Amino acid sequence: MLPIIAVVADALPGTAPALNQRYAPYAPAPLTAALQAAGGLPIILPVPKDPEQAAVLATAYASTFAGLILPGGPDVAPGRYGEEPLAACGAADPARDAFELALVAAAQAAHRPVLAICRGLQVYNVALGGTLYQDLPTQDPDYRLRHRQSSDEAAPSHRVAIAAGSRTAGLVGTDCLVNSRHH
Ligand SMILES: [Mn+2]
Numbered sequence: 001m002l003p004i005i006a007v008v009a010d011a012l013p014g015t016a017p018a019l020n021q022r023y024a025p026y027a028p029a030p031l032t033a034a035l036q037a038a039g040g041l042p043i044i045l046p047v048p049k050d051p052e053q054a055a056v057l058a059t060a061y062a063s064t065f066a067g068l069i070l071p072g073g074p075d076v077a078p079g080r081y082g083e084e085p086l087a088a089c090g091a092a093d094p095a096r097d098a099f100e101l102a103l104v105a106a107a108q109a110a111h112r113p114v115l116a117i118c119r120g121l122q123v124y125n126v127a128l129g130g131t132l133y134q135d136l137p138t139q140d141p142d143y144r145l146r147h148r149q150s151s152d153e154a155a156p157s158h159r160v161a162i163a164a165g166s167r168t169a170g171l172v173g174t175d176c177l178v179n180s181r182h183h
Contacts (some may be wrong), residue, residue, distance in 0.1 A: 001040060002040060002041035003039075003040055003041060003066035003067065004040075004041045004042075004043055004064060004065045004066050004067075005035050005040040005041065005042050005043070005065065005066065005067045005068075005069060006042075006043050006044075006045050006061060006064070006065035006067070006068050006069065006070055007027040007031060007032065007035075007042055007044050007045065007069045008024070008044075008045050008047065008068075008070055008071060008096070008099065008100055008103065008120075009025030009026060009027060009044045009045055009046050010026055010027065010028075010071065010072070010073050011024065011025055011026070011047065019153050025044055025046040025047070026044070027042070027044045027071065028071065028072075031069070031071060032044075035069075038139070040067075043065070045061055045099075045103075046133050047095050047096045047099045048095065048099060049095055050095070051095055051098035051099075053138055054095075054098040054099045054101075054102040055102045055105075055106075057099070057102075058102035058103045058105070058106040059102075059106045059109075060098060061103065061106070061108040062103065062106035062107050062109070062112060063110060065112060066159075067101060067112055067113045067114070067115065068104075068107045068113070068114045068115070069073075069114075069115045069116075069120070070100055070103070070104075070113055070114065070115070070116045070117065070119070070120025070121075070123050070124060071116065071117050071118065071119070071120055072088055072117055072118030072119045072120065072181075073093070073096065073118070073119040073120075074091060074092060074093050074096070074119065075089055075090035075091070075092055075119070075122075075134070076092060076097055076119070076122050076123055076126050076132065077091075077092035077094060077097050078132075078134055080101070080126050081126050081130065081131040081132060082086070082131070082174065083131070083134070085134065086134045086135060086138065086139075088134060088135035088137070088183070089134040089135060090183070097123070100120075100123045100127075100128070101123065101127050103112075104123065104124060104127035104128075105127065118181070118182065125182060130164055135183050136182075136183060137183070145158055145180075146158075146180070147180045147182050147183060148180065148181060148182065148183050149179065149180050149181065153179060153181055154179055155179060156176075156177035156178055156179055157177065157178070157179055158177065158178065158180050159176070159177055159178075160175075160176060160177075160178050161172045161174065161175060161176065162175070162176065
C-alpha cells in the first residue's frame with residue numbers, strides 16, 4: 001500500500017461565484033508530482049471555513065494519513081504567537097491558521113511525521129510555542145540578506161547551511177543555494 005501523504009490546500013479564487021464556489025483548493029503540482037514519483041499517495045486537505053471545525057477535522061484526517069505536509073502560504077496571524085500585527089505584516093487566513101495548528105497537534109498525537117515548507121515551517125514553529133519575525137527588514141537590526149528576491153522567483157539566490165550528518169545533508173550536501181520568497 002502506498003503511504004498517504006496529506007498536503008494542506010492553498011486556495012485560488014474559484015470560477016463559479018454564483019454557486020458559492022468562491023475558492024478552489026489546490027496544491028502545487030511540482031509538490032504532488034514529487035510525492036507520486038517518490039512512491040507516495042498525495043491527497044489535498046481542504047481548509048474548513050469554520051475554525052470551530054478545525055480540531056475535530058484535524059483529528060479525523062490524522063487517522064487517515066501516514067505523513068503531513070504543511071506547504072507555503074500567507075503570514076501566520078501574529079496573535080497566534082502573542083503579538084500585535086506590525087504594518088509590514090501580511091494578511092492572515094484565520095481559518096487556515098486554525099486548521100494547520102490543529103493538524104500539527106493531531107499529527108503529533110497520532111505519531112505522524114510532518115514536513116514543513118515555507119509558511120509551513122512558520123506554522124510548525126508557532127504550533128510548538130515559538131515566535132516569528134513579522135518582517136525581517138524592519139525588525140532585524142542585522143538584516144542584510146534580500147529574502148524576497150527580485151530575480152526569477154524559482155532561481156537559487158542565497159546560501160543555507162545544512163546540519164552535517166542529517167538526512168537533508170545526505171540529499172543536497174551541507175552547503176547549498178536556495179530561492180528566497182519570504183519577508
Ligand atoms: Mn531566505
